[in-house]
Amino acid sequence: MVVIESRNLVExxxxxxxxxxxxxxxxxxxxxVDLTLKENEIVGLLGRxxxxxxxxxRSIAGLVTPTQGVIExxxxxxxxxxxxxxxxxxxxxFPWLTVLQNVEVxxxxxxxxxxxxxxxxxxxxxxxxxxxxxxxYPKELSGGMRQRVGLARALVVDxxxxxxxxxxxALDVLTAExxxxxxxxxxxxxxxPIQIDPDRHPQYRRGGADV
Amino acid sequence: MVFHSRSDGKxxxxxxxxxxxxxxxxxxxxxxxxxxxxxALLVIVGVGQMRQPLTALNAAPVDLQLLHLPEYAxxxxxxxxxxxxxxxxxxxxxxxxxxxxxxxxxIIVPALDILQSVPVLxxxxxxxxxxxxxxxxxxLGVECAAIFAIFTxxxxxxxxxxxxxxxxxxxxxxxxxxxxxxxxxxxxxxLELPFAMPGLVWNAMMSMSGGWFFVVASEAxxxxxxTIALPGIGSWLALAIERKDFGAVAWAVFxxxxxxxxxxxxxxxxxxxxADKFRFEQTASRERPxxxxxxxxxxxRLLPSIIELLxxxxxxxxxxxxxxxxxxxxxxxxxxxxxxxxxxxxGFIAVVCFGASLWLLRFISTSLTAADIISIVGLxxxxxxxxxxxxxxxxxxWVPIGVWIGLRPTWSERLQPVAQFLAAFPANVLFPFxxxxxxxxxxxxxxxxxPLMILGTQxxxxxxxxxxxxxxxxDLREAARTFNMRGLQWWRQVALPGIFPYFVTGALTASGGSxxxxxxxxxxxxxxxxxxxxxxxxxxxxxxxxxxxxxxxxGIVVMSAFVVTxxxxxxxxLYRYAERRLRFD
Numbered sequence: 001m002v003v004i005e006s007r008n009l010v011e012x013x014x015x016x017x018x019x020x021x022x023x024x025x026x027x028x029x030x031x032x033v034d035l036t037l038k039e040n041e042i043v044g045l046l047g048r049x050x051x052x053x054x055x056x057x058r059s060i061a062g063l064v065t066p067t068q069g070v071i072e073x074x075x076x077x078x079x080x081x082x083x084x085x086x087x088x089x090x091x092x093x094f095p096w097l098t099v100l101q102n103v104e105v106x107x108x109x110x111x112x113x114x115x116x117x118x119x120x121x122x123x124x125x126x127x128x129x130x131x132x133x134x135x136x137y138p139k140e141l142s143g144g145m146r147q148r149v150g151l152a153r154a155l156v157v158d159x160x161x162x163x164x165x166x167x168x169x170a171l172d173v174l175t176a177e178x179x180x181x182x183x184x185x186x187x188x189x190x191x192x193p194i195q196i197d198p199d200r201h202p203q204y205r206r207g208g209a210d211v
Numbered sequence: 212m213v214f215h216s217r218s219d220g221k222x223x224x225x226x227x228x229x230x231x232x233x234x235x236x237x238x239x240x241x242x243x244x245x246x247x248x249x250x251a252l253l254v255i256v257g258v259g260q261m262r263q264p265l266t267a268l269n270a271a272p273v274d275l276q277l278l279h280l281p282e283y284a285x286x287x288x289x290x291x292x293x294x295x296x297x298x299x300x301x302x303x304x305x306x307x308x309x310x311x312x313x314x315x316x317x318i319i320v321p322a323l324d325i326l327q328s329v330p331v332l333x334x335x336x337x338x339x340x341x342x343x344x345x346x347x348x349x350x351l352g353v354e355c356a357a358i359f360a361i362f363t364x365x366x367x368x369x370x371x372x373x374x375x376x377x378x379x380x381x382x383x384x385x386x387x388x389x390x391x392x393x394x395x396x397x398x399x400x401x402l403e404l405p406f407a408m409p410g411l412v413w414n415a416m417m418s419m420s421g422g423w424f425f426v427v428a429s430e431a432x433x434x435x436x437x438t439i440a441l442p443g444i445g446s447w448l449a450l451a452i453e454r455k456d457f458g459a460v461a462w463a464v465f466x467x468x469x470x471x472x473x474x475x476x477x478x479x480x481x482x483x484x485x486a487d488k489f490r491f492e493q494t495a496s497r498e499r500p501x502x503x504x505x506x507x508x509x510x511x512r513l514l515p516s517i518i519e520l521l522x523x524x525x526x527x528x529x530x531x532x533x534x535x536x537x538x539x540x541x542x543x544x545x546x547x548x549x550x551x552x553x554x555x556x557x558g559f560i561a562v563v564c565f566g567a568s569l570w571l572l573r574f575i576s577t578s579l580t581a582a583d584i585i586s587i588v589g590l591x592x593x594x595x596x597x598x599x600x601x602x603x604x605x606x607x608x609w610v611p612i613g614v615w616i617g618l619r620p621t622w623s624e625r626l627q628p629v630a631q632f633l634a635a636f637p638a639n640v641l642f643p644f645x646x647x648x649x650x651x652x653x654x655x656x657x658x659x660x661x662p663l664m665i666l667g668t669q670x671x672x673x674x675x676x677x678x679x680x681x682x683x684x685x686d687l688r689e690a691a692r693t694f695n696m697r698g699l700q701w702w703r704q705v706a707l708p709g710i711f712p713y714f715v716t717g718a719l720t721a722s723g724g725s726x727x728x729x730x731x732x733x734x735x736x737x738x739x740x741x742x743x744x745x746x747x748x749x750x751x752x753x754x755x756x757x758x759x760x761x762x763x764x765x766g767i768v769v770m771s772a773f774v775v776t777x778x779x780x781x782x783x784x785l786y787r788y789a790e791r792r793l794r795f796d
Contacts, residue, residue, distance in 0.1 A: 063386050086390050092383035096405040096489045105401065106391040137488065157391070 008074050009082040009161055010037045010060060015069035017055050029055045030066070037161060039076075042187065057163050061086045076160070085159030089166040091146045093138040099125065099149050100134040106157040124156035125149075129182065144175035151183070240511045246477075246504075256282075257289040273431075273446040275459045280447065284466045287426050287443040288474065290354070294361035295419060298369050301362075302411070306370040307399070310377035314556050320374070325775060327367040327723070332428055332730040333751045333767040335360055336760065339432050339439075353432070353439050360429040364727075365418035372414040376407030408489035416479055420635035421724065423467070424667060427637045428731055444470075444640075452643050455738040460643050471635050481505035571764065578761045584769075587750060591769050594733070594746040595777075598725045601665040602672075602718055609673040610714065614706050617680020618688075630674035638667030639731050646737040660744040663732035668724035672717040679713025680706070712789035719782045726774050747773075 017030035029052040037043060037060075045053045058064045059071055061084050073081035085106070093102050103121040112120070125134060128148045138146050147167060154162055168176035273283070309319035339356040346352030380403060388402050430445030432438070440446035444463055451459035480502035575584075616622050642663055649659050683705070691705045729748030736742070743749050747770055754762035 058386070061386075061390050063389055084390070086386070088383050088387065090383045092381075092387045094384060094387075094401065094405070096408075097401075105387075108401075109388075109391045109393050109397055 007039050007076055008036050009039055009076065010035075010084075011070075011072045011074065012036070012056070012060065013070045013072065015056070015059060015066045015071065017052065017059065017064070018067045030059075033069070039160075054165050057086070057165050060084060060161070061163055082160035083157065084161045084163060085154040085157050087147070087150050087154045087162065087164040087167045089169055091138070091143075091150045091170070093146060093149055093153075095138055098135045098137055099130060099141070102138065102149055103152045103156050106153060110157065120156055121152075124152040127186070128152040128155070142175075143171050144179060147171060147179060151179075155186075242507060243511045253285055254289065257285050273440045273442050273450055275447065275450055275454070275456060277462065279442075280444075280462060280466050283443050283447050284470050286441070287430065287445065288470055290358050290430075290443065291361060291419065291422050291426055294358045294365055294422060295415065297358065297362045298366040298418060299415070301366045302369045302373045306373040307377065307403075309370075309374050313553070317553070317556060318560060323367050323371055323374075324778075325771065326363070327371065329771045329774070330727050330730055330751070330767060331360060331363045331425060332727060333755070333763060333770065334363065335429060335432060336755050336758070336763050338363075350441070353441055356432070357426070357429045357441055357443075361422045361425045364425045365415075365422050369411060369414045369418055372410040373407050376410050377403050380406055405489045408486050412482055412486045416483075416631075417720075419474075419479070420631070423471070423635060423637040424639060424728070427639050448640060452737055457643075460640070464640050467637060467640055471632060475632075475635075476502075477504055481508065571768070575761045575765055578759075579765060584765060587747070587765055587769050590745065590747040590750050591773050594726070594729050594748055594770075595773060597661045597664060597729070597744075597746065598722055601661060601669075601725060602722050605665055605669040605672055605721065606714070606718065609669060610676055610710070613673050613676025614680045614710060617677040617710075618683070620681065623677050623681050627674060627677055630670050630677065634667070634670035634674065636667070638663065638728070641666060642732070642735050643737050646735050646740070646742055649742060650737065650740055656742040657744045660733060660735060660742060663735065664725045664728045664748075665721065666732075667728060668721040671720040671724065672714065675713040675717030675720075676710050679710030682713070683709045712786075715782065715785050715789050719778070719786070722777065722782070723774060726770060 012033060012035040015030055015033045017028075019027045019029055033052075033056060035056070045056065047053050055064060059066050062071075063086075075081055094105065097105065100118075100121055103124055104117050107117045107120060122134065125131060128151055130145060130148050130152065133141065133145065138149065141149070147170075150167070168179055171179065273279075305319060308315045309323075310316070335356070338359050339353065342356040342359065343352040346355065384402055384406070388398050393401065426443065427445040427448060430443040431440045431449035440449060444466055448460065448463045450456075451463060481504040484502040484505040616626050645660075645663055645666075648654075649656060687705065687709070691701060696705060726748075729746060730751050731748070733744040733746045733748035734741070734752040747766060751763060751766035751770070754766055
């Protein structure tokens, strides 16, 4: 992989995460983790299940607050900080919204005007290969197509960092492979996913735990 | 870098909302407009009627002319929907508050739990007096009291279900909405409300069913010397009973049936069909609820534009920059910092409750001695025996029937709506027939009045068991058949465990409803003949008729204590056991 430029998008410093279980001993999930993500790189987090990959990802996404440590987003261009978007293992689509509405949800939260919103969402759906399914409901789609909706929803907000938490593990091998190749094609445009995916580099599996 | 959905299965095309709608009004539009106009007209007529002063009501009292029956039915229905609207507002505000604020939760949840099990009918005396003082000399005050009585029978389970839904929002969807930085309003309309919708609709239907019982009971109110009969089916029925007019009672039964079928077809079916899309499932279910009204509404051009207009307000709310929850909290909340105010809060609530009980005790002790109270508790046990025996008998009858029906899809499809209709049908309409039979055959009212308590509530057992039996996984049934399980073994190991969670839900509802019904079922009259069974229900009914407030208060407190204790010591543990051990998912 060619590194064109290497500005830091996010810096994870000495992050420690403890889950307090009521009545039980505290569970240490992340201990003193440092991680820097730069522009234009793909980073895979490897580790056994339960080793804290998801927790680290969720800390970067701002979904959990680390017990200790800092997650910094340095200013990149004109004072803006990197934006984050996430793809979920379980797809996490709203079953009561159509494909189009699901993709629009992130733009809606940013108060993008409706016409602009629709245009961008349709473009993302097109890009991801779901043209013609705009008004279908998630339950009417196959697993692979559902995760495509999840991807479109994450990409449509133009994130600087795309976090993927085992995005293909709920799919069968063939579908996962197709989706992965498609995603890599897309990445060559210059988006930067960090993802957890043990299948990608099986040779790293043994010692790959970050935590 | 072109994305193809190569291996993603079939390419079907979905062009529902994107397809341009046909121009020009259609016959569906005309039908929808006509339907809306009729409903609007009925509401206007009904509300105009309700705003009259009380003197007008005295001048034109309720009579038994058949011509007036449709109007009475309309007024009763309006009261029901007024109460339902109030319950919805209550649910959306109070339950949301409970789910969002810990301090509010500490009061609201236990309060709802108790209010759910309190005999609503016992309150009628207090509420009528309160609302009549609020609007002196106007019919509106009594209307409010009746609507409030219905509200108190509808609101609690709706609020509870909504609160539960808000607390169990799926984790991944919660993460999506936080990750995109949803404002609290957007989170509510996009995530929480849709997720809670199926439960809310189901509970609203249950509440509506339960409400008919109270509409009938609360329209003709006699408090001490004042007797007020609001125009409505309930008053019609009360008058028919007083005059021993069997034909009029039959007409009331008929009117009731028509009304229930109408609102089911016109209002609840479409809502259920619409709410189907909010069901939280990732695979399309085989059988979708259908409704001709919903299909009609979807075919029109007019209705979507009306809905669009309503949505503008929602959009405006969304566009406001609500304070989005902070994306990254800098402060890690310390457990100890939270505990201290909680402790203070609980202490404060305890002091208020203690003060209120003291006040109630002084109010009661002015006219009642300890011996009185012990005898009232004794009456409570009499009613308890009735409820327990009746629930047992009803279970023995309906569980096998329900399982039989539930295992046969064609039958359960046909009979499930019937069971729900029977549950909605206010059993108190049928009481006069029972009285005539008991008097005619010279039966002992202490025994034979009891079945009336469960007349309306047994159906909850039946349709819950049907639902449970039809939800029995097919592979389990096939496995049982492969191993040739039958007879007692089949019941013990397949059927009973499978339906148990559903049965507990049904039995709990039935028992709660029966306690409530005891207030009208233990003391029934037909013309000048009056039948009474010894029990807490008839005690409260008598005290209400005499306007003896301290006695009413004690009666309610004792009955609430019985119901709450029963829930805590019997139903709750059973429910928890069922949840833990016998769930299929």
